[in-house]
Amino acid sequence: MHAADRLDAAxxxxxxxxxxxxxxxxxxxxxxxxxxxxxxxSSQEAVAAAFTEANRRxxxxxxxxxxxxxxxxxxxxxxxxPGWRALQDTVRHAVDAGIPVILDAKRGDIGSTAAxxxxxxxxxxxxxxxxxxxxxxxxxxxxxxxxxxxxxxxVLAAGGGVFVLxxxxxxxxxxxxxxELAGGGTVADRMADRxxxxxxxxxxxxxxxxxxxxxxxxxxxxxxxxxERMPDTVFLVPGYGAQGxxxxxxxxxxxxxxxxxxxxxxxxxxxxxxxxxxxxxxxxARGALDAMNAALEAAR
Amino acid sequence: MHAADRLDAAxxxxxxxxxxxxxxxxxxxxxxxxxxxxxxxSSQEAVAAAFTEANRRxxxxxxxxxxxxxxxxxxxxxxxxPGWRALQDTVRHAVDAGIPVILDAKRGDIGSTAAxxxxxxxxxxxxxxxxxxxxxxxxxxxxxxxxxxxxxxxVLAAGGGVFVLxxxxxxxxxxxxxxELAGGGTVADRMADRxxxxxxxxxxxxxxxxxxxxxxxxxxxxxxxxxERMPDTVFLVPGYGAQGxxxxxxxxxxxxxxxxxxxxxxxxxxxxxxxxxxxxxxxxARGALDAMNAALEAAR
Numbered sequence: 001m002h003a004a005d006r007l008d009a010a011x012x013x014x015x016x017x018x019x020x021x022x023x024x025x026x027x028x029x030x031x032x033x034x035x036x037x038x039x040x041x042s043s044q045e046a047v048a049a050a051f052t053e054a055n056r057r058x059x060x061x062x063x064x065x066x067x068x069x070x071x072x073x074x075x076x077x078x079x080x081x082p083g084w085r086a087l088q089d090t091v092r093h094a095v096d097a098g099i100p101v102i103l104d105a106k107r108g109d110i111g112s113t114a115a116x117x118x119x120x121x122x123x124x125x126x127x128x129x130x131x132x133x134x135x136x137x138x139x140x141x142x143x144x145x146x147x148x149x150x151x152x153x154x155v156l157a158a159g160g161g162v163f164v165l166x167x168x169x170x171x172x173x174x175x176x177x178x179x180e181l182a183g184g185g186t187v188a189d190r191m192a193d194r195x196x197x198x199x200x201x202x203x204x205x206x207x208x209x210x211x212x213x214x215x216x217x218x219x220x221x222x223x224x225x226x227x228e229r230m231p232d233t234v235f236l237v238p239g240y241g242a243q244g245x246x247x248x249x250x251x252x253x254x255x256x257x258x259x260x261x262x263x264x265x266x267x268x269x270x271x272x273x274x275x276x277x278x279x280x281x282x283x284x285a286r287g288a289l290d291a292m293n294a295a296l297e298a299a300r
Numbered sequence: 301m302h303a304a305d306r307l308d309a310a311x312x313x314x315x316x317x318x319x320x321x322x323x324x325x326x327x328x329x330x331x332x333x334x335x336x337x338x339x340x341x342s343s344q345e346a347v348a349a350a351f352t353e354a355n356r357r358x359x360x361x362x363x364x365x366x367x368x369x370x371x372x373x374x375x376x377x378x379x380x381x382p383g384w385r386a387l388q389d390t391v392r393h394a395v396d397a398g399i400p401v402i403l404d405a406k407r408g409d410i411g412s413t414a415a416x417x418x419x420x421x422x423x424x425x426x427x428x429x430x431x432x433x434x435x436x437x438x439x440x441x442x443x444x445x446x447x448x449x450x451x452x453x454x455v456l457a458a459g460g461g462v463f464v465l466x467x468x469x470x471x472x473x474x475x476x477x478x479x480e481l482a483g484g485g486t487v488a489d490r491m492a493d494r495x496x497x498x499x500x501x502x503x504x505x506x507x508x509x510x511x512x513x514x515x516x517x518x519x520x521x522x523x524x525x526x527x528e529r530m531p532d533t534v535f536l537v538p539g540y541g542a543q544g545x546x547x548x549x550x551x552x553x554x555x556x557x558x559x560x561x562x563x564x565x566x567x568x569x570x571x572x573x574x575x576x577x578x579x580x581x582x583x584x585a586r587g588a589l590d591a592m593n594a595a596l597e598a599a600r
Contacts, residue, residue, distance in 0.1 A: 126327070
């Protein structure tokens with residue numbers, strides 16, 4: 001199924017445009033959960049087991065209430081093989097729960113190397129017989145477009161959608177992205193034009209393409225202008241909550257038909273147990289997600 | 301040891317400024333080697349076993365004759381957990397052989413997420429007791445600087461060097477990188493200025509910083525100009541051989557003291573068995589590397 005159509009269907013079913021980031025860190029896990037895994041296997045295996053349990057609990061609790069989940073590859077890769085296994089388990093658990101998965105790995109390379117990143121996320125790498133291996137099972141991969149079309153087309157060819165970094169949510173994002181070009185507009189504007197071009201022939205039945213854009217919620221003034229440049233693009237919007245953006249900031253790039261925005265929150269959902277006084281990561285995540293959904297609905 | 305000093309010492313010891321890219325693909329392995337592994341374990345495991353054997357053979361044959369090796373993470377990630385294990389084995393084998401390792405993963409994220417990528421490459425991720433886990437064991441990580449300083453500083457803090465993409469070797473690299481800025485120069489020029497600034501206080505005893513730059517050999521006319529912007533930066537130069545650049549193109553950015561350039565070749569070395577009529581990947585790689593070293597020495 002076309003990645004944008006699958007996402008659109010999930011939004012219609014759940015009534016939510018929220019994407020739950022799964023960025024586990026040992027210091028953000030409930031102490032009781034950490035205690036259960038401390039000392040089991042190697043250090044990396046213990047961390048991976050704790051991540052796996054926390055993520056499964058969160059996924060079980062939020063299924064049917066969010067549009068997507070977004071595991072952050074870096075958090076898992078830092079723990080070697082066990083970490084990678086936890087990432088695979090998390091993606092599989094979300095797939096089994098019927099939730100679209102955005103693998104946030106911000107990959108970017110060229111040609112056959114870019115194809116390999118697509119195959120990592122979506123499958124299709126050839127084995128020693130030339131037959132296709134399975135991949136992570138994600139629906140989307142975040143991609144860095146600094147290398148140009150050579151880095152994006154091969155990922156799409158592997159069969160999933162991409163979210164290309166256009167305007168990121170961090171304070172230093174302007175160092176490169178906000179530079180004014182001699183021909184008018186900024187570097188981010190030009191990246192947006194590229195995203196629109198890459199996706200122009202790739203619209204799903206819902207009218208949106210499977211070449212999305214990362215547009216940080218912390219720069220709402222850019223979002224409306226970027227929407228004009230990318231009318232048929234899904235915006236993946238990080239920065240809500242922990243990074244200081246409000247619900248209305250987060251939906252600043254929404255289309256007039258209400259479509260085209262997916263708002264991501266990580267610590268605000270998976271770390272909500274810290275505010276509740278309970279160690280139940282799942283229940284706390286569900287509560288925080290319900291509140292986020294209400295805030296986004298009101299702002300939209 | 302400071303990453304640039306370690307690299308400088310390896311260049312002095314071996315007399316080589318070559319970096320051997322380890323980018324395995326099933327269709328680039330000798331048939332006899334493929335036959336040995338076909339049917340062992342799962343499809344992914346068979347591929348990973350073949351990659352591991354080929355890489356070990358190449359590493360054993362080229363140790364002492366090159367400045368560094370550069371495994372391409374994508375090639376391994378496409379094969380899931382077994383692939384990641386093959387990548388780890390390859391890095392470890394190179395480390396054991398005394399060869400500096402550049403992990404070519406082109407990571408790029410911000411804050412704690414960028415730190416996690418650094419920890420993946422260099423170690424230091426906290427376990428459930430707060431103690432540091434080991435990492436891949438690489439000396440350098442390639443990094444995408446589109447997100448600005450927020451994406452580079454945390455990687456450096458994890459204790460290794462970085463090569464930041466400045467001007468890549470692919471045909472489409474100009475789409476973003478060659479855009480002219482209103483303030484003069486191009487996007488790649490501005491990235492070069494950032495690289496110089498990030499590395500300014502990070503010089504090793506050899507006078508080079510551990511913030512390097514990827515500067516494609518396919519654009520030699522840019523290399524000399526970029527050298528002026530980055531006087532103390534190691535250039536990692538892809539594009540030699542398979543992508544069409546000559547030895548003199550590849551060393552166009554060398555400093556007047558002969559330092560500052562590392563020329564990378566992947567298929568030209570690891571795929572050299574295809575030209576020799578032999579299935580001995582190691583011996584063929586050594587022969588091709590010796591020829592590359594001679595060509596680079598003549599050009600330098």
